[in-house]
Amino acid sequence: MKFHNDDERPVRRPRAQVISRRFDRIFMELANIASFIGRFFKEVFLPPYEFKEIIRQCFEIGVKSLPLISLTGFIIGIVFMNQSRPSLAEFGATSWLPSLVSLAIVRALAPLVTALIGAGRIGSMIGAELGSMKVTEQIEAMEVSATNPFKFLVVSRVLATTFMIPALMMYTMLVALLGAFLNVNANEGTSFTTYFTQVFDAITFLDIFSSVIKSALFGFTIGVVGCYKGYHSSKGTEGVGKAANSSVVTAMFLVFIEELLSLQVITALRYL
Amino acid sequence: MKETQPVIDRSNCVINIRGLEKSFGDLDVLRGVDLDLYKGENLVVLGKSGTGKSVLIKIIAGLLKPDTGTVNVLGKEVPKLRGRELDELRLKIGFSFQNSALYDSMTIRKNLEFPLVRNRRDMTRAEVDRMVAVVLDAVGLSQTINQMPSELSGGQRKRIGIARTLILQPEIMLYDEPTAGLDPITCIDINNLINEVQSRFNTSSIIITHDLTCAKDVGDRVVMLLDGQFQRQGTFDEVFDTPDERVKLFHDYNFID
Numbered sequence: 291m292k293f294h295n296d297d298e299r300p301v302r303r304p305r306a307q308v309i310s311r312r313f314d315r316i317f318m319e320l321a322n323i324a325s326f327i328g329r330f331f332k333e334v335f336l337p338p339y340e341f342k343e344i345i346r347q348c349f350e351i352g353v354k355s356l357p358l359i360s361l362t363g364f365i366i367g368i369v370f371m372n373q374s375r376p377s378l379a380e381f382g383a384t385s386w387l388p389s390l391v392s393l394a395i396v397r398a399l400a401p402l403v404t405a406l407i408g409a410g411r412i413g414s415m416i417g418a419e420l421g422s423m424k425v426t427e428q429i430e431a432m433e434v435s436a437t438n439p440f441k442f443l444v445v446s447r448v449l450a451t452t453f454m455i456p457a458l459m460m461y462t463m464l465v466a467l468l469g470a471f472l473n474v475n476a477n478e479g480t481s482f483t484t485y486f487t488q489v490f491d492a493i494t495f496l497d498i499f500s501s502v503i504k505s506a507l508f509g510f511t512i513g514v515v516g517c518y519k520g521y522h523s524s525k526g527t528e529g530v531g532k533a534a535n536s537s538v539v540t541a542m543f544l545v546f547i548e549e550l551l552s553l554q555v556i557t558a559l560r561y562l
Numbered sequence: 563m564k565e566t567q568p569v570i571d572r573s574n575c576v577i578n579i580r581g582l583e584k585s586f587g588d589l590d591v592l593r594g595v596d597l598d599l600y601k602g603e604n605l606v607v608l609g610k611s612g613t614g615k616s617v618l619i620k621i622i623a624g625l626l627k628p629d630t631g632t633v634n635v636l637g638k639e640v641p642k643l644r645g646r647e648l649d650e651l652r653l654k655i656g657f658s659f660q661n662s663a664l665y666d667s668m669t670i671r672k673n674l675e676f677p678l679v680r681n682r683r684d685m686t687r688a689e690v691d692r693m694v695a696v697v698l699d700a701v702g703l704s705q706t707i708n709q710m711p712s713e714l715s716g717g718q719r720k721r722i723g724i725a726r727t728l729i730l731q732p733e734i735m736l737y738d739e740p741t742a743g744l745d746p747i748t749c750i751d752i753n754n755l756i757n758e759v760q761s762r763f764n765t766s767s768i769i770i771t772h773d774l775t776c777a778k779d780v781g782d783r784v785v786m787l788l789d790g791q792f793q794r795q796g797t798f799d800e801v802f803d804t805p806d807e808r809v810k811l812f813h814d815y816n817f818i819d
């Protein structure tokens with residue numbers, strides 16, 4: 291075993307220098323992401339348009355997420371209805387359950403749950419797929435065959451997530467409301483017509499519209515983060531794993547931040 | 563070994579490189595490389611791993627930018643090309659990657675069609691199918707057309723990778739370590755395929771390798787990259803007829819009993 295003498299000891303950098311380097315790295319990463327998003331907006335309007343690939347990605351991202359979204363949405367509807375009942379029952383206000391649940395699902399739960407499932411399933415899928423394409427030189431292979439890999443791989447996926455997350459959110463909304471209906475019907479005997487009349491009386495156009503816009507933003511974020519992490523992955527299979535993991539964590543973090551910010555904007559709009 | 567002698571036009575230089583330098587951070591990889599590739603010629607670039615052989619062909623294909631020097635391919639200065647101009651040149655260059663770089667999510671048919679349907683949008687379905695059949699036949703793997711890349715062996719993947727580059731009928735072929743990781747018998751098959759591509763499709767090729775059997779079998783001319791420069795150049799025997807220990811070591815290691 292080799293022992294280091296004093297001269298061979300690794301030099302420890304001053305703490306200030308270490309922190310400064312970390313900040314440099316964060317700002318460099320932010321600049322790279324900004325440039326990546328800038329490139330997306332430049333390429334998205336330039337021909338050729340990858341319609342076939344966009345549709346294929348919509349299928350991969352949207353249709354293949356349906357089983358998971360259905361199950362989650364349905365359970366959320368039942369659980370939320372069940373958990374809300376005791377509090378309202380204390381005041382003898384169980385007749386308000388459909389209105390309460392519809393507001394919670396339409397305004398917050400459906401967009402957030404869809405985005406989080408999207409970040410988990412779709413974000414990791416995109417990060418891992420592009421990451422493995424990067425480390426196995428498939429992206430370079432596209433480039434040398436005179437195909438713009440950014441347009442084919444990134445633009446198509448980001449557009450697909452931006453379109454499909456709002457669509458999935460609407461579907462989650464419907465399934466969750468159905469789940470909640472089954473619960474309220476079994477317990478209070480509320481009819482289908484009465485339930486949905488109360489549901490639609492409680493929500494406004496702004497509620498649905500803001501949820502759709504918010505979901506589109508979540509979808510864009512999930513797509514950009516997944517593509518960015520995958521497109522810039524390195525260090526072989528380890529890099530692919532890191533890209534997939536980092537896509538999920540970063541996308542979820544950003545979704546929560548965006549949820550907070552959008553809540554402020556929508557609340558301000560509501561009282562205009 | 564080559565069955566027919568290639569027709570090399572020494573008056574027609576398809577790739578001309580002068581004073582090429584490339585470094586990554588503090589690491590100087592290429593330090594003033596000069597290179598000519600003639601029409602119809604198979605040029606083998608030999609060198610140890612990490613000496614910048616792959617960097618050289620990536621610069622030729624426009625995947626990397628050189629620090630200094632001129633890289634002229636088919637009369638075009640590659641580092642100065644952008645967008646459509648670069649794409650047009652790339653259609654004339656076939657690049658066979660070390661790990662084949664087949665698209666995992668597509669069948670072999672889709673892999674082969676990919677460059678064609680994207681760049682020759684005027685072609686009919688029947689013409690595309692015919693081209694796919696021609697290149698698959700050229701690499702002797704017609705039966706794999708509906709298989710996925712993951713179902714193929716390493717040698718088959720290499721062959722399909724070469725077929726995918728041939729489908730655009732390139733004038734120049736760049737092979738990055740075509741025999742790396744293959745058994746000796748499959749290596750001979752790949753060497754024969756490279757020679758067949760040269761004679762059948764009349765291509766000019768740069769073959770990057772550290773496999774001396776491959777160099778001997780396919781190279782009309784061999785150059786050796788040492789310390790970021792081409793130190794030796796000529797036929798296979800000429801290159802290794804030297805007292806230079808670095809070159810002798812390379813030869814002895816490859817042909818050790």
